[in-house]
Each structure stands twice: as C-alpha cells, then as structure tokens.
Amino acid sequence: MPSFAAGRIALLGDAAHAMSPDLGQGVSQAFEDAAALCHHLGHRLGGAEPADVAERLLRYDAERRLRATRMMRAAFRQSRLTSRTGIAAWLRDTSLRAVPSRLATRRLAALWNA
Incomplete structure (x- = not known):
C-alpha cells in the first residue's frame, strides 16, 4: 500500500x-x-x-x-x-545445523529488536 x-x-x-x-x-x-x-x-x-x-x-x-x-x-x-521441500529443504536444514548457536541467537535478537 x-x-x-x-x-x-x-x-x-x-x-x-x-x-x-x-x-x-x-x-x-x-x-x-x-x-x-x-x-x-x-x-x-x-x-x-x-x-x-x-x-x-x-x-x-x-x-x-x-x-x-x-x-x-x-x-x-x-x-x-x-x-521449501525436497533437496532445497535438505540444503536448508544442513546449512542451519552448521550455524553456531551463539551466532543464530544474536541474529534472532537483532531481528526482534529491529
């Protein structure tokens, strides 16, 4: 709009x-x-x-x-x-598991505080 x-x-x-x-x-x-x-x-x-x-x-x-x-x-x-489904979902899940939890937590906190 x-x-x-x-x-x-x-x-x-x-x-x-x-x-x-x-x-x-x-x-x-x-x-x-x-x-x-x-x-x-x-x-x-x-x-x-x-x-x-x-x-x-x-x-x-x-x-x-x-x-x-x-x-x-x-x-x-x-x-x-x-x-996503199929290979895209597998790639997503594999990539997300590789992200250190401290980095993921910081990124989520930045999103909510935006």
Whole structure:
C-alpha cells in the first residue's frame, strides 16, 4: 500500500500490513499501530481537532511504515525459507545445523529488536 492513512482514515494491523504468521508478529504489529495512533491522536499531544486528524495520521504512517514493512519482508523471507521441500529443504536444514548457536541467537535478537 502506498500509505496506511488517507485523509481522516487510517488502517492498522492486517488491514495495513498483512503478513504470514511465520514470525508471530501480526498481532504485535497491530498493537504497535494502535499505540502509535493513540500517541498521534491522543491528549498527550493536545488532542486532535478534526482539522488536524489528516496531518496526524500521516505522522502515524511515517512512524509505522518502516518497521511494519521490515517485519512483512522478514516474515515473507521466513515463509519462503520454511516452506521449501525436497533437496532445497535438505540444503536448508544442513546449512542451519552448521550455524553456531551463539551466532543464530544474536541474529534472532537483532531481528526482534529491529
């Protein structure tokens, strides 16, 4: 989608960025979207007057787009990796077994902290 917001309408969760369940991030991203919407529309920033809503929703979009897109791409890559069969699956499994567990743990931690 070109934007999570258009005028006074915003999308969040799967409506804005549906992803495969491979990383277990769908609901987490929806919660992050909701928190960002509350932040941009809520009283902490003085509350949104009707005339301000479209601009504030664009700020929400700017805040959320990069992280949500990164998670969607990571979930897509994980889905492609785990859905392989045959020789591709054997190569995947053999390669993954060769990765030291400390390196794999660091890589996973970097993904979740992105």
